[in-house]
Amino acid sequence: MSRIDAAFRDLRREGRTGLVTYVTAGDPDLERSREILLRLARGGADLIEVGVPFSDPLADGPVIQRATERAIAAGSTLVKVLGMVSDVRPLIDAPIVIFSYANPILRMGLDEFVNRARQAGVDGVLTLDVPPEESEQFRAALSKARIDTIFLLSPTTSAARIRRASALGSGFLYGISRLGVTGVRDDVADSARELAERVRQETGMPLALGFGFSRPEHIRAVAAFADAAVVGSALVSVIAEHGQSPGLLDEVERYVRWLKS
Amino acid sequence: MTTNTSVPAGVWFGRRDPDARGYFGAFGGRFVPETLVAPIEALEKEYLRARQDDGFAAELSRLLTHYVGRATPLWDARRLRQHCGGARILLKREDLTHTGAHKINNALGQALLAQRMGKKRIVAETGAGQHGVASATVCALLGLECVVYMGAEDMARQALNVFRMRLLGAEVRCVEAGAKTLKDAINEAMRDWVARPEDTHYLLGSALGPHPYPLMVREFQSVIGREAKAQCLEQIGRLPDAVIACVGGGSNAIGIFDAFIDEPKVRLIGIEAGGEAITPGRHAARFAGGSAGVLQGTRTFVLQDSHGNIELTHSVSAGLDYAAVGPEHAWLHDRGRAEYHHVSDDEALQAFRTLARTEGILPALESSHAIAYVMTVARGLGKDAVLLVNLSGRGDKDVQTVEKRLQEQANVAD
Known part of the structure; x- marks a missing residue:
């Protein structure tokens, strides 16, 4: 059983809603990014998504775009991100998922990437611009290394494609609960519930919902219809706000604990 | 030289298609965020239907002859x-x-397609401004809302075209990301489309992007x-x-x-x-x-x-x-x-x-x-x-x- 499977099994057994946290790796720099990952785990994140910075993040809104620019300026690259994961892996129990666009991975070479990711202890890979239809080579390489391939679902995803994503993917499904790019919103949209209900009709695979969540009541609201809630842009904003402050790490940990409250 | 008005759709379209997944050899495909898969599949379906429709070809041909001046x-x-x-x-x-440029050939074709799909709003990117002007023009002609994304650097060096687009009733949105040029404008237009796929068509101006755009743009420019x-x-x-x-x-x-x-x-x-x-x-x-x-x-x-x-x-x-x-x-x-x-x-x-x-x-x-x-x-x-x-x-x-x-x-x- 993969570390991701075990994490969702435990959540269901304990009747808890999981918290999935996203950060852009290397923001504000690689050294502090490493510490941030440790604090996310200590604060209670149930699964950690590590974003690989890419020059053209067309699925992301302004908050993650800026984080990406800071990370690239600070020298963050896919090689270094995997090095960082390898470094923290023995210190973190939660599953670690690499979040990337296709091009950095293809530039490294798919086999080389999978090899390094396996050695680093990466549990899953989500490639934002590789939908199931383009994923054959990715899946083949990742599954050989026993790394989960995670697919996105959105309010525009048809029932047939939900089935395809659950059949071809493993670990969990990541539901984008609204249209648009990443970014913070005020409430949990009705579209989140609708998507979750449609997914439940097609598959029993664990479902994490994301896109716009920032507060503990969002996480609690998600409990009714999904296994976990993803917090990304709001966390990245906390990092942006305190990036130059000595209190950065404490602020990150405090925020994660508050989300779980 | 005869005019185009009597050319049937089969002569214009469908002679050299990529494979079913949109690949020309090892190149092409559809590497897009999940939210765009459904609208792009719908676009492909409608395009493949439209290009077999003699009525579509006749209307495009009429506009190319009498409006564009071909x-x-x-x-x-x-x-x-x-x-x-x-x-x-x-x-x-x-x-x-x-x-004043070839861009109008494709803008007209895609705008007619958008109309068939019931889309009321067009987003487009532009570099030199010619595609933006062409999009603004066909939107004025067909009564569609038009938003054009343009890099700040390009807006400075193609100021005349920015003014032309605004005169034609388009909204020009300045893109400050990256190098502030064409690539950054495309990112922003795609982000717009991801947020409003139901009522918006993305009128991509060149033979690039996800399938079916490279095919569709080539056929409209052929x-x-x-x-x-x-x-x-x-x-x-x-x-x-x-x-x-x-x-x-x-x-x-x-x-x-x-x-x-x-x-x-x-x-x-x-x-x-x-x-x-x-x-x-x-x-x-x-x-x-x-x-x-x-x-x-x-x-x-x-x-x-x-x-x-x-x-x-x-x-x-x-x-x-x-x-x-x-x-x-x-x-x-x-x-x-x-x-x-x-x-x-x-x-x-x-x-x-x-x-x-x-x-x-x-x-x-x-x-x-x-x-x-x-x-x-x-x-x-x-x-x-x-x-x-x-x-x-x-x-x-x-x-x-x-x-x-x-x-x-x-x-x-x-």
Whole structure:
């Protein structure tokens, strides 16, 4: 059983809603990014998504775009991100998922990437611009290394494609609960519930919902219809706000604990 | 030359499709965020239906003839030939279309398609502003809302086109991300579309992006090559020896190449922006400095660093200032069917001036790259050779840029 499977099994057994946290790796720099990952785990994140910075993040809104620019300026690259994961892996129990666009991975070479990711202890890979239809080579390489391939679902995803994503993917499904790019919103949209209900009709695979969540009541609201809630842009904003402050790490940990409250 | 009005859909469309997943050999595909898969599948379905519909072809044909002013002339540039010595030079005058560039051919086709799909809102990106102007124009004609994304850098160097778009009723949104040029405008247009796929059509202006865009844009632009081929046969009684076009994303080039791809004796030559020098950040010659990668929905040749980040580009012409190239060009390059060369900013500027003085034509700086290449090879090819050049747009928009560059050169000379 993969570390991701075990994490969702435990959540269901304990009747808890999981918290999935996203950060852009290397923001504000690689050294502090490493510490941030440790604090996310200590604060209670149930699964950690590590974003690989890419020059053209067309699925992301302004908050993650800026984080990406800071990370690239600070020298963050896919090689270094995997090095960082390898470094923290023995210190973190939660599953670690690499979040990337296709091009950095293809530039490294798919086999080389999978090899390094396996050695680093990466549990899953989500490639934002590789939908199931383009994923054959990715899946083949990742599954050989026993790394989960995670697919996105959105309010525009048809029932047939939900089935395809659950059949071809493993670990969990990541539901984008609204249209648009990443970014913070005020409430949990009705579209989140609708998507979750449609997914439940097609598959029993664990479902994490994301896109716009920032507060503990969002996480609690998600409990009714999904296994976990993803917090990304709001966390990245906390990092942006305190990036130059000595209190950065404490602020990150405090925020994660508050989300779980 | 007869007009297009009686041409049935089957002659225009569906002759050289990519595979079912949108691949031309190893290039193409559909690398998009999940939210865009459904709207793109719907677009593909509707496009494949529309192109078999004689009514759609007839309406497009009517607009191309009576609104755009097609067929555009094929001009035998005798004084340019005298100046260069050697090969005969035929110019396909896309600069004489309504709005002044080939972009209108595709904008009309896609806007008609959007109407069929019940979309009320169009988003578009633009680099040089010609595609933005074409989109704004067809939206005014068809009564559609139009939002154009344009990089801040391009807005500065193509200010005239920004004003034209606004006069036509479009909203022009300034993009401050990245290098503030075409690539960044495409990212922003895609983000807009991801947020509003139900009521919005993304009117992509070049033969790039996810399938079916490279196919669809090529088919809407293929009218250029079809006309040029017939005009060549009519005027000189034979096919040209080579067809030459500038390549940014590559829509004018694939549009004129299309009719000649199955004519093995006709060389197909694409001209990229050599910029200041072929070093990272100073050019946009993907086949000179690029490698295979995935950008903005398609697998193609891309200028990128060793970590897979997209490199900055430079060209004096905003329309060629782009880090990737349409996937069908990558495929034509790969199989050796087309060849790609680059010319520098300075050579393009020189060609701009030469064409103005020898033929009384101000070419767009993009098209000036194709003219510049012809000027370097015409003599060597000899007087029996015939070169067909796509003069893809007119240069009115570039007059200020050229004036500024000439002043800089004069200052250096002082």
